[in-house]
Amino acid sequence: MPGSDAISAAHKSVTYADAGVDISSGDRTKERIKFLAKRTFNRNVLGGIGGFGALFQLDLKKWTEPILVSSADGVGTKLKLAFELGIHNTVGADLVNHCVNDIAVQGAAPLFFLDYLATGRLDASITEQVVEGLADACKANGCALIGGETAQMPGFYGDGEYDLAGFIVGAVEKSKLITGATIVPGDILIGLPSTGLHTxxxxxxxxxxxxxxxxxxxxxxxxxxDKAGNALMKVHRSYLAIVQKLVNAGLVAGMAHITGGGITENLPRVLPKGTAAHVELGSWPVLPIFEHLRELGQVPQDEMMRTFNMGVGMIVVVPADKFSKAKALLNRAEEKFHVIGRIIKADKNDKDSRRVLYS
Structure with missing residues (x-):
């Protein structure tokens, strides 16, 4: 039989906080999150943060035949560097901008965003920094941060670690939806510069x-x-503003956000059957960080092209007869760009026609 002391200890009241989850601290953090999120609200947001579901009313006066476009993503192992450097506000912006770009390539304007932040033990200061980055990026992209989830999971994540993911919803008129279906041989590939590795x-x-x-x-x-950490932590850029100008001017046949898989795997996603993309290596300045990474690991060229964006974060496919107008628009907007190739007719014997050919 266990001793009386052991029995007493076994019957001692145990709280959720004893298990590592501080509900009170979480509640205080959520109040701060509400304040940050409200900065992004517009008249379409109904209610506030804290309900079981977030409410957003689509302005039907603005849209004739709206198509909703959604995307979900995470920040990935870039977070490991954020933990080590103690820099947490930029990863929130990384996440929002990544998701914004993913729907912008189909012509969609962002409407609202939700985040998921999971950690072992909630650190109010770190959480606030992350959410502040989310809110600032949402505000900059005209997107409302209308809800999310902050989960405390002790034992699942190490001290000082967290994971971050997001979900975005945007809208585009059905008649203006960009799918790449109108892309034809001869169309020009315009590369918009990245700020670094992005995510x-x-x-x-x-x-x-x-x-x-x-x-x-x-x-x-x-x-x-640059310093190693600073170079790797450069924020994933949002291309929304310049992309919308090109789309509204009717100059876009298709777009590809260059994320995981690089140009090699992302550009083919918008190519119609029977076409391929010819990309000219050396037609844009590869950022020094990519060249240095290649040298450090003697990484093969094809591996670099399918792992990193190599300095091109967005590719816009422009019809040849509209290139002059697109060039003028980009110059007026003071947007740097590079002509990196063209759309070509695929070899009729090539079963995997929608691919990138480099030269």
Missing amino acids: NGYSLARKLFFEVAKYKPTQYIGAIG
């Missing part, structure tokens, strides 16, 4: 920087002209 290829990049080269995150690297 892809971090498992390989971290291995090369921190295991192979043994860099410290705060170490300055002459080859890239």
Whole structure:
């Protein structure tokens, strides 16, 4: 028989906080989240943060035949670097901008966004930084942050670690939906510059920087002209503003957001059957960080092209007869761009016609 002390200990009241979940702390954090989220609200948002479901009323006066476009994504192992550097506000912007770009390529304007933040033990300061980044990016993209979930999961995540994912909904007029179906041989490929790795290829990049080269995150690297951590943490860019200008001017046949899989796997997603893409290597300036990563690991060219964006974060397919107008629009907007190739007719004997050919 266990002793009386053991019995007493066994019958001691145990709370959720004893198991690692501090509900009171979570409630206080949620109040701060509500404040940050409300900065992104517009007249279409009904109610506030805290209901079982978030409410958004589509303005039917603005839309004739709206198509809803949605996407979900995460930040990936870029978060590992955020933990080490203690930089948490930029990953929120990474997530929102990534999701915005994913629906913008189909011509959609973002309506609302929801996030999922899961951690071991809730750190109010870190959570606020993450949500502040989400809110700022939503505001910048004209998107309402109308809800989400903050989960405390002790034992599942290590101390100071969290995961972050998001879900976006946008809308586009059915008549203006961009699918790539009108792409034909001769169309021109315009590449819009990236700011860096964006949110892809971090498992390989971290291995090369921190295991192979043994860099410290705060170490300055002459080859890239920046500190290792700062270069890797550059925010995933939103292309929404310039893309909308091109779309509204009727200059776009298709678009590809260059994320995981690089140009090699993302551009074919918008190509119609019977076409392929000819991309000219050297037609755009590859960012120094990619060149340095390649040198560190002696990474083959094809592996680089299907792992990283290589300095091109968005590809816009423009009909040849509209290229002059597109060029003028981009110049007026002071948007840097590079003509990186053309659409070609696929070889009739090529069973996998929708692919990228490099030269």
